């Protein structure tokens with residue numbers, strides 16, 4: 001009987017424990033369901049992130065007579081941030097036996113959370129011995145706190161992705177780390193370090209920290225809207241001009257802040273409109289991208305050893321192609337294709353040219369070279385002509401007869417985007433047309449019109465920036481293979 005009673009007590013204890021464990025679990029389920037805050041429609045930009053955090057009871061909503069709401073625009077105070085980060089770390093509040101800071105009494109609602117955050121080395125107090133629990137947290141401070149709390153590291157936190165978090169900015173290593181890990185994308189080229197962080201933003205940062213599938217990893221694509229996709233991360237480039245002016249802005253009207261010389265290596269943070277943003281003596285500067293040999297971040301990663309790539313320099317020999325500004329199309333594209341061939345060979349691909357001198361293979365000859373060698377892709381390079389006002393880049397694929405037109409279209413899009421981005425030419429788009437060399441070839445095939453030889457701005461680029469055109473096509477081909 002005594003034993004039985006003991007058994008009974010143990011059983012009761014077990015049931016009680018189960019209840020104790022089950023009740024909060026059930027409650028958090030309820031929270032998850034009520035994560036349908038009436039002010040956060042599913043179309044809201046951070047709705048997934050808010051749902052993620054609230055379902056884990058790391059962030060809570062508010063209640064009023066209409067139901068529960070999130071108040072995404074409200075700022076986050078230091079005390080609130082301390083509690084949320086301690087929770088996100090899977091820790092609990094500290095037991096408080098005495099005043100935590102001069103302005104945080106033992107009875108303060110967040111005293112235990114603040115004490116824990118300080119114990120975990122996530123938060124520091126202020127120099128004057130206060131904590132300022134009700135002070136709104138700035139975005140820059142949040143960056144530092146998240147990096148420290150979660151021990152986030154990157155190879156090089158010197159990378160400066162935002163114009164307003166410059167190289168010697170106190171918070172730059174933290175912002176740079178978050179950017180490179182895809183936790184922040186900023187807004188435009190700005191991070192707004194001094195702005196107070198909103199609940200929606202805080203939820204996004206914390207969710208991306210906890211769950212990598214929410215992250216927005218910097219991409220090398222051109223970014224018209226940086227809110228969703230950041231600019232590419234830094235890579236190095238070598239100066240190819242004897243003297244290269246470094247300017248304060250991306251225009252020849254901008255002030256010259258210094259000079260680089262041949263062979264100098266620079267870190268570039270992005271290239272747009274033909275201008276590369278670089279770090280120069282610890283400050284941001286701009287140089288013309290046409291005088292840089294830009295290393296590709298992807299070249300080592302991608303191996304095209306089993307690929308056959310046929311490159312077709314348009315025209316040749318008796319056929320000069322378009323003529324303008326003292327140049328022949330056949331010479332421009334021949335040089336671009338030869339520069340491209342050198343780069344492509346570094347990937348291990350077998351590269352075949354349709355012509356290796358100033359001769360004219362017929363269009364059918366070019367097709368035969370591609371088909372008979374079992375080419376995996378075919379890229380024909382041309383320059384356009386038209387009225388002097390017409391300008392820009394366009395890239396063609398064929399959907400009428402080419403059996404791989406869907407792939408051709410993808411390849412065209414990558415090359416088009418790279419040229420427009422690196423050269424700053426007008427984007428005339430990816431187009432579908434029945435040029436013989438892309439209709440009769442059996443592999444993904446594109447025909448690139450680099451720019452207009454008949455337009456003075458484009459002609460200048462076609463004359464002076466052939467290496468950059470080759471870089472752009474190369475980047476486009478690699479981007480295509482990376483996504484395939």
Ligand SMILES: [Zn+2]
Nearest residue numbers: 314321382383
């Ligand atoms: Zn042509």
